[in-house]
Amino acid sequence: MRRKDSDKERHILITAMKLFSSKNYNRTSMQEIADSCGISKGSLYVYFKSKEDLLLNILKYYFQYIEDQIRMVEQDESLSPKEKFSKEIEIKLGHYIENQEFYRLQGQEISGLSDKNIYRYLHQQNIDQVKWFEQYLIKIYGDQIKPYAADGAFFFIGMIRQYMELIVLNQFPLHIKKVVRFLMIQIDSIIKGLSDRDVEPLMNENLWALYLEEASEEKIHPLELIKQMKHQVKDESVPETQGEEAIQSLTIMEQELMNMQPRSAILKGMLRNLEPIDSLEKSRLKLADSLQLNGKK
Structure with missing residues (x-):
């Protein structure tokens, strides 16, 4: 395998960046980058396996x-x-x-x-x-x-x-x-x-945590889970009365989480309201876990 030259690698990075910026990333080919750098296309692939890698x-x-x-x-x-x-x-x-x-x-x-x-x-x-x-x-x-x-x-x-x-x-x-x-x-x-002035912050603790949340399934923020569950209630065959009660319970939880100090009793109560809906069980348990509450039956 050919050894990489750090100066040449830096030259490729800077040259490609200028091309992407001036000509647009999607309209710039690896051949054009190689030509601008004064190297062969094969040599360019020694440094970077693809345009996305570059x-x-x-x-x-x-x-x-x-x-x-x-x-x-x-x-x-x-x-x-x-x-x-x-x-x-x-x-x-x-x-x-x-x-x-x-x-x-x-x-x-x-x-x-x-x-x-x-x-x-x-x-x-x-x-x-x-x-x-x-x-x-x-x-x-x-x-x-x-x-x-x-x-x-x-x-x-x-x-x-x-x-x-x-x-x-x-x-x-x-x-x-x-x-x-x-x-x-x-x-x-x-x-x-x-x-x-003791103004209530817009980015309270829960919204800040939601903003910082990474898009991994294991780390979904409670507010995002509630949003998903609302869609789930509407998309699945949940009886109308149960569906309305579920949406109300989820909305109350959503509002409670916007407070500076969400009350665990309210959150637990709303979780219990969701227990009769079998199709929400998996999401409900995940929400309880995310809230660090015991939402199990």
């Missing part, structure tokens, strides 16, 4: 690059959590501006890929990004703002996106450091306002 490695290469830079800031013990947060945001925004082709590539409608690892990888990166903001806000402002940290993360990301559009798409002469300083002042005000 795309996945492009994503990993660029995300790893930014992670390495952030790790260096994390290791600087002279910086406070707030200083690290500001510097790391500057790194992320600088990377966005310097590597616009990479972010345009992610914005493309990449459909029909057989390698589901690509979808999963991008989905996980998006989740990790929001989690990173949420965790840092807790580090900076303390555990008392934990109920609002997820909402704060979404506020922050939304503001960043708007200013990045002005800088990148509209060519506004805004300096990154100035933008970050401004955003830090705004998030100070937002977090303080939420905690001082």
Whole structure:
């Protein structure tokens, strides 16, 4: 087997990324990539077994690059959590501006890929990004703002996106450091306002857990299970009276889970209401397990 050259591999990744960005992933062939890299198509397949494998490695290469830079800031013990947060945001925004082709590539409608690892990888990166903001806000402002940290993360990301559009798409002469300083002042005000007024968070514990949920059957969030069970009641031959009662019970559970502190007695009672419906037994037991309640007969 021929040995891979790391410099050549990096050259292929960068060249392919630019082609995918400018020409569109679906309209770019492996032969075109090989020609642009000055190598044979056979040599290209030594490095990447398919175009999808190449795309996945492009994503990993660029995300790893930014992670390495952030790790260096994390290791600087002279910086406070707030200083690290500001510097790391500057790194992320600088990377966005310097590597616009990479972010345009992610914005493309990449459909029909057989390698589901690509979808999963991008989905996980998006989740990790929001989690990173949420965790840092807790580090900076303390555990008392934990109920609002997820909402704060979404506020922050939304503001960043708007200013990045002005800088990148509209060519506004805004300096990154100035933008970050401004955003830090705004998030100070937002977090303080939420905690001082005792506002109920939009992203409560259950919705936050649902957002973070991976798409594996074993880890389906209770709210998602309830949604599936509602469809199940409507799609299967459940007697009308039982069906109406089941939908009512599921809706009550859904509403209860939206509260800051769901009451287990209500949840258990609604689960018991579902016991007479044999076709829901498997889903009911899975829901009880997900809620960590004993929903068995």
